[in-house]
Amino acid sequence: MNDAIVFVIDDDASVCDSINLILSLKGMRTQVFSSAEDFLETYRPEWRGCILTDLQMPGMSGLDLQRALHDRGILLPVVVLTAHGDVPTTRVAMKGGAFDFLEKPVNDEVLLDVLKSAIREDDHRHAAERAEDATRSRLARLTPRERAVLDLLIEGLSQREIAARLTISPRTVEVYKARMMEKLQCRSLAELIRIAL
Amino acid sequence: MLRSSLFGVGYVLAYVALDALSYVQPLLKLGITPWNPDAGLTLAFLLLRGWRQTPWAAVAALSAEICVRGAPAAWIALICASIIIGAGYGGLALTLARRGLDHLLASRRAALEFSAGAALTALAVSGGYAATFVAAGVLPASSAVDAIERNWVGDLNGILTLTPLLLAAPLARRALPALRKHALLIASQGTGLAVLILLLFGVRPMGDLPLAYVLFAPVIWITLTWGVIGASAATLFIQISLLAIAAPHLSGSSLVEIQYLLVTLALTALLLGAVLAERASALARVATGEAEQRALLAAAPDAVLATNLAGRITSANIAAQRLFGATAGELVGASLVQWLPEADLQDRLERRRLSGRRADGGAFSAEIACVRLDPPARAGYLLIARDMTDHDYAQTQLRERDTALARAMRFALAGELATALTHELNQPITALVSYLRAVEILAAPLEVQDLRVHETLRKATREALRASDILKRLRDFYRGGALNRAMIEIRPLIADVVSAFSDRASRLGVELAQDIRVAHEVCVDRIQLQMVLHNLLSNALDALAETAPGSRRVHIAVSMEGERLRLTVEDTGCGVPPEIRGQLFEPFVTNKFDGMGLGLAISRSLLRSQGGELRLDASRSEDPEACGTRFVVELPLALARNAA
Numbered sequence: 157m158n159d160a161i162v163f164v165i166d167d168d169a170s171v172c173d174s175i176n177l178i179l180s181l182k183g184m185r186t187q188v189f190s191s192a193e194d195f196l197e198t199y200r201p202e203w204r205g206c207i208l209t210d211l212q213m214p215g216m217s218g219l220d221l222q223r224a225l226h227d228r229g230i231l232l233p234v235v236v237l238t239a240h241g242d243v244p245t246t247r248v249a250m251k252g253g254a255f256d257f258l259e260k261p262v263n264d265e266v267l268l269d270v271l272k273s274a275i276r277e278d279d280h281r282h283a284a285e286r287a288e289d290a291t292r293s294r295l296a297r298l299t300p301r302e303r304a305v306l307d308l309l310i311e312g313l314s315q316r317e318i319a320a321r322l323t324i325s326p327r328t329v330e331v332y333k334a335r336m337m338e339k340l341q342c343r344s345l346a347e348l349i350r351i352a353l
Numbered sequence: 354m355l356r357s358s359l360f361g362v363g364y365v366l367a368y369v370a371l372d373a374l375s376y377v378q379p380l381l382k383l384g385i386t387p388w389n390p391d392a393g394l395t396l397a398f399l400l401l402r403g404w405r406q407t408p409w410a411a412v413a414a415l416s417a418e419i420c421v422r423g424a425p426a427a428w429i430a431l432i433c434a435s436i437i438i439g440a441g442y443g444g445l446a447l448t449l450a451r452r453g454l455d456h457l458l459a460s461r462r463a464a465l466e467f468s469a470g471a472a473l474t475a476l477a478v479s480g481g482y483a484a485t486f487v488a489a490g491v492l493p494a495s496s497a498v499d500a501i502e503r504n505w506v507g508d509l510n511g512i513l514t515l516t517p518l519l520l521a522a523p524l525a526r527r528a529l530p531a532l533r534k535h536a537l538l539i540a541s542q543g544t545g546l547a548v549l550i551l552l553l554f555g556v557r558p559m560g561d562l563p564l565a566y567v568l569f570a571p572v573i574w575i576t577l578t579w580g581v582i583g584a585s586a587a588t589l590f591i592q593i594s595l596l597a598i599a600a601p602h603l604s605g606s607s608l609v610e611i612q613y614l615l616v617t618l619a620l621t622a623l624l625l626g627a628v629l630a631e632r633a634s635a636l637a638r639v640a641t642g643e644a645e646q647r648a649l650l651a652a653a654p655d656a657v658l659a660t661n662l663a664g665r666i667t668s669a670n671i672a673a674q675r676l677f678g679a680t681a682g683e684l685v686g687a688s689l690v691q692w693l694p695e696a697d698l699q700d701r702l703e704r705r706r707l708s709g710r711r712a713d714g715g716a717f718s719a720e721i722a723c724v725r726l727d728p729p730a731r732a733g734y735l736l737i738a739r740d741m742t743d744h745d746y747a748q749t750q751l752r753e754r755d756t757a758l759a760r761a762m763r764f765a766l767a768g769e770l771a772t773a774l775t776h777e778l779n780q781p782i783t784a785l786v787s788y789l790r791a792v793e794i795l796a797a798p799l800e801v802q803d804l805r806v807h808e809t810l811r812k813a814t815r816e817a818l819r820a821s822d823i824l825k826r827l828r829d830f831y832r833g834g835a836l837n838r839a840m841i842e843i844r845p846l847i848a849d850v851v852s853a854f855s856d857r858a859s860r861l862g863v864e865l866a867q868d869i870r871v872a873h874e875v876c877v878d879r880i881q882l883q884m885v886l887h888n889l890l891s892n893a894l895d896a897l898a899e900t901a902p903g904s905r906r907v908h909i910a911v912s913m914e915g916e917r918l919r920l921t922v923e924d925t926g927c928g929v930p931p932e933i934r935g936q937l938f939e940p941f942v943t944n945k946f947d948g949m950g951l952g953l954a955i956s957r958s959l960l961r962s963q964g965g966e967l968r969l970d971a972s973r974s975e976d977p978e979a980c981g982t983r984f985v986v987e988l989p990l991a992l993a994r995n996a997a
Contacts, residue, residue, distance in 0.1 A: 168780045174787030181794045212776065214936070239779035240772075261783040261821050264790045 160205035160275045163232070165189045165221070167213040171260075175208070178264050184271065192216035196224060203232065204282065206255065206274035208267075211238035211245060219245070222252040231281060233274040237262060291351050294340050302339075305332045306352055309345070357402070361409040364398045368413035373421045375511075377596055377608075385482075385504045387608045388592055391417065392442065392475065392508040393515025399446035400454060400520060407443030414438040430489035437481035445474040458517055458581045459634065464627035468620055471512040472505075479504035506612045513619035514592055517585040517626075538578065546571045546587060550594045565614050569621070576622045580629050584622030588615060656738040659726070664689045664698055667733060676719070676740055679712040689736070698723060698734045709738065717742050754849070758887070761880045768831030769955040773940035775824040782821045789814045840874040843911055843918075850886045851909070854894060863897050863905040870912045875990050877918070881959045882988070885967065888952040889922040889984050895945060896926025896982060918990055921970070923983040929969060937969060964989045 162184055166172045172188045179186045185205075189195040192209065193216050207225075211218035218236050225234065233255035238245070246257050255274045258267065298306065308318045315333070319326040333345075342348045371391045379386050395410045414435035418424060424431060449457060449470060458464050483500045486492035492500060521528075532539065549571060553564055568591060576584040592615060650657050656673035660666050669677075669684040677684065677692050689696055695707045709719040718741045726733050793810045851865055858865050890907065897905040908923045929937060929944075936942045938957045943950030957967040970983035 168784070170784035171780055171787075174784040174791065177791045178787045178794070181791055239776040239783070260779045261786040261818060264787065 160278065161185045161187050161203065162205055162271055162275075163187050163189065163195060163203070163207045165192055165195050165207065165209040165213075165218075166237075167191060167210060171210070175267075179268075179271070182264070182268050184268075192218070192221035192224070195221070196228075199230065204275075204278055206233040206235060206271060206278055208235045208237055208271065211236055211249070212240055219248055219252060222249065222254065226253065231278075233277050235270055235274055237267075291340075295352065297339055298336060302332050302336050305329060306336060306348075309333070310349055310352055357406075360398075360402060361406065361412075364394070364402075364409055365413040365416055368394055369417050369420050372417040375596065376421055379422075385500050385507075387503060387507050387510075387612045388596065389504070389507040389511040390515045390592075391511065392438075392478075393511040393513075394519065395438070395442045396446060396471070396512050397516045397519035397522075399442055400450060400457070400516070401523070404443050404447040404450060407439050407446075409439075410442055411435040411439030426486055426489045426491040430485050430491070434482050434485045437485065438478055441474050441478035441481070445470050454520060457520065458623065458627050459630045461624060461627050461631060464581075464624050468513065468623060471516075472509055475505050475508035475512065476501075478508060503609055506609060506616060510592065510612050510616050510619065513616065513623060514585055514589040517581050517623065518589060521582050542571070542575050542578070542587075543590070546575070546590060547594065550591060550598070554595060555598050565611065568614075568618060572618055572622050573625060576625045577629065580633075581623060581626030584619070584626045588619040588622060591615065591618070654739075656736075656740075658684070658689070658736045658738065659731075659733060660689050660698065660736065661731070661733040664696075664734075666692075667731070673738070676738060677709065677711055678715075683712060693719065693721065693736075693738070696721065696723075696736070699725075706741070709740075718745055755853075758880055758883055762884055762887070764831060765884060765955045765959060766951055768828070769940055769951050769958060771824070771828040771831050772958070773951075773954070775828040778824055779821055782817050785817045786814055786821075789817065837878050837880065838876050839879065840876050841879050842874050843871045844869050846879060846883060847886065847909060847911065850883050850890060853887070854890050857894055858907070861894060861898055861905060862902050863894060863907055866906065866908045868908065868910040870910075871918065875918055877988060877990070878963060881963065885956040885959055885986060886920070886922070888956045889986075892952060892984075893922055893924035893926065893982070896924050896928075900926050914987070916990055917965075918986075918988040920986040920988070921983055922986075923970075923981060925981040928980055928982050934969070938967070960986060960988065 162179055164172055164175050164179070164186055165188075166175070167190055169190070172190065176186050176188050189198070191213060195207070207221075209218045209221055216224070218238070222234055225232065234253070235256050235258065236249045236254045237258045237260060239260040249257055255277065256270045258270060304322065305318060308321060313321065315326050315329045319329050322329075337343070337348055340348060340351055342351060368391050371394055372389075375386055375388050375390050377386055377388070391413070395413065399406055399410060412435070415431060418431045418435065426434075449467060452463060452466070456463055457467055479501045482504060483492060483497045486500075487494050487497050549567065553567065572584065572587045572591070575587040579586070595611060595615075650670040653670055653672055656676040657670045658666055658673050659668045666684050666687055666689055669681055673684060674681055679692075684692070689698070691710070693707055693709050704720045704722050707719050707721050709717050711717065720739045720741050722737045724735050726735055789810050793807060793814075796806050796810065847867065847869060851867070855865070857863075886909075890909075893907045897907070904925050906925045908921075910921045910923075912919050933942055933944055938953050939950075940954040941950040942954075953967070960967045965986065965988035967984065967986050970985050
């Protein structure tokens, strides 16, 4: 959570400044943009945290930004903050995958809660991504022979059947299995298969 | 052909017979007799059968000369004389036939023409006839004038007495029942005339000619009863009786004198008959006109009442009976004030509003026009009254609808204003609240711990939030207007809005075209859609007012696109300036000098609240060549059903 940043996008300089101030006082890192276009230009893939955006802005609106993020595969959670609390726009924003929808002027406690949970969501997503990456790199360290044994294990064959299929002794299959479990850092056959899947 | 020849032969036989019968006191054994009914027969024949039958007339004349008088002169003279007779009456028939047989004696003018034509022709024929025989040496030149006179009066008399009667012969079958009905009258008239003739010519010594004027009385009586036919019949009757009774005792010259008298008698009767015919046709025309007027009054959609000068109703048409809920009997004779209490009878054609009273006591609003009738009409007043109840109701409806539209318009305007204001003010309020909270946090660790600092900051925050709440409540109040959807027809809705602009459009010379392709009813909020259309049309006309006249056009099109109604309003104006195109639907954005910039914002909000959309046609605004503006309204239809 340490590298998480709240990206504040609002065309109103006072709103940007005051939100920036209160969030930093609450101990959050922020970065301010005066337009959605500005944000998209400076965006870096390694950015973590969440977006807090106004809905109505000259040029690209909050809804347009959501669409652009989706198109570029940027998965940062979006919290919409608007002075226009009308039902149709809210519906569109939520359908577009907004994390939450807040009306101006906003209670700072509520804002902080929402932003924190948005950042937590972002963290979870990254943790999951990281775990997946680790598994993938570990699987890559298996030898071709070990990989073949693993595939047959996944198919549900017994050690004896695998030995017959690969024309090796069941004892050798046993050895491969033990080495794979060590490489993939798992303690049971069930865990081994879950990782491989 | 055969039929025609049979008619011809029959005519010749009749001619010869009549000539023989009337061959009384001839001059020098020629066909110069005081009464020649054969001339009347010839004219009638030629009129009835056509002037092309003229050769038959010559044949008949020749036959009579041979059969009755035993060819009194050389053949060539006889043939010449016959041809003169035939040609004379053939020419007369040709002239008279142009007027048409039905009208030959139907007016004074026609009767005069007939008589004058007969007199002139008879004179010509007599002259030719006499000249022929003088030339042939049969007639001494000294007797020529006498011969012409005798022959002329005889021919004229024959025509006046016989021709009208014979012309009526084809109608005899139709007239027979009427004659039978009045048999007693006819018999008494005939008897009276016969007795009179006997007294005048049979009993009294002859030569007392002046007394013959007494004959005028019965002839006029008969003519007044039977018209031209009666006149002819009566003079014919006198003529025949006279020849039968008196001719043997009278000298040639007295007989000619009597013939003059009879010609006068016949002429008088004929003209009287013609006057009567004229009067009858005038009366018939008046009757037809009156019947038409009556039908017109009866069928008139407005009540028509006639009153006398004192204001008593003298007649009332069917619409009047319906208007007052009364029968004609209840209306006629009643005082007008009983039905129209405020009516003051004056000659004023402009319409006035009065209240009327029905027979059942109910009151209604009536529009009245009144005109004074002066002689020759019966003096009084003619009133036309119309029930205005339905008209007033429609007017009220229209006014109410306008009022509702204007109210909705004001409401939407206030709503849009409140929404815009809320948005604009919420920005600084948001900043304010955040700053205050920040100050509160910043003040917490300060050395001087005055609790009032936190207290005051919290109060300030609360006040800022309260201001924001007030704005939101204001906005929600105006936005709260619930949708009022109903099944309506698109065409009249558009016509309503367009009619509100028709004055302005015609003043600007703008052509307002419509292309509405939605025949069935659709489910929308009438007033909201009207407001949107009102805004778009108003904008279009504003834009056109700034363009050159001549090509000012607004086109409204409505169609269905799947489940959505699509309405476009297109003008040939100056288009939307590029610099405001992006924020066209934002509040307070306008390029009008005196505009608020809320119309399009309101329209879009209204449509979006119904799930619809309002946009500027992008394809047009991106084309730099295209002038004008096209707005597109899309509206989803909750449910649409076909109009019955």
